[in-house]
Amino acid sequence: MEENQILxxxxxxxxxxxxxxxxxxxxxxxxxxxxILLFAACGVLMLLVLVPRILAHEPLVDSxxxxxxxVVIVLFLMTLALYFLLPIFSAKGVVKSRKEKGxxxxxxxxxFLEDRLMIHVTPDDRDTEVPYQDFGRISRMAxxxxxxxxxxxxxxxxxxxxxxxxxxxxxxxxxxxxxQAKIR
Numbered sequence: 499m500e501e502n503q504i505l506x507x508x509x510x511x512x513x514x515x516x517x518x519x520x521x522x523x524x525x526x527x528x529x530x531x532x533x534i535l536l537f538a539a540c541g542v543l544m545l546l547v548l549v550p551r552i553l554a555h556e557p558l559v560d561s562x563x564x565x566x567x568x569v570v571i572v573l574f575l576m577t578l579a580l581y582f583l584l585p586i587f588s589a590k591g592v593v594k595s596r597k598e599k600g601x602x603x604x605x606x607x608x609x610f611l612e613d614r615l616m617i618h619v620t621p622d623d624r625d626t627e628v629p630y631q632d633f634g635r636i637s638r639m640a641x642x643x644x645x646x647x648x649x650x651x652x653x654x655x656x657x658x659x660x661x662x663x664x665x666x667x668x669x670x671x672x673x674x675x676x677x678q679a680k681i682r
Contacts, residue, residue, distance in 0.1 A: 506610035506663035517589035
């Protein structure tokens with residue numbers, strides 16, 4: 499690959515926080531709509547269990563509604579764990595695994611060519627090619643862009659890490675090259 503073939507170049511060295519965002523996005527999607535719906539469902543179920551008891555001046559929990567109350571609490575706790583704890587532990591696992599292997603965190607050098615994305619990962623010294631039609635979702639977050647393919651694999655870009663081209667130019671380019679992708 500020659501330098502003059504590169505249309506956009508981006509370098510990203512993600513932190514543990516970035517890995518957390520990626521894991522959360524893989525679980526709940528870029529809008530977190532699923533998490534919001536799960537929390538709302540827990541709230542509605544709780545109201546359905548508790549409001550009639552309050553209106554009837556009965557104890558909030560007794561033998562008639564204890565099972566439903568427990569189910570709602572467990573669902574709520576599982577949603578909390580999925581949203582907050584799983585991404586944290588997954589990101590810590592990535593960092594710990596690399597440290598145990600004597601490796602530093604990865605740096606991604608992303609080169610956008612006319613027909614594909616070339617990714618060079620250091621210090622692993624790995625190269626990957628991804629055709630644009632593989633991307634199904636493009637998500638802009640606070641300080642990064644996540645390109646996701648249909649197999650759940652992601653490419654992370656630093657919104658401030660462009661050494662060739664700009665974010666706005668790249669997004670216009672990706673809209674043309676990935677018309678099937680959902681852009682958020």
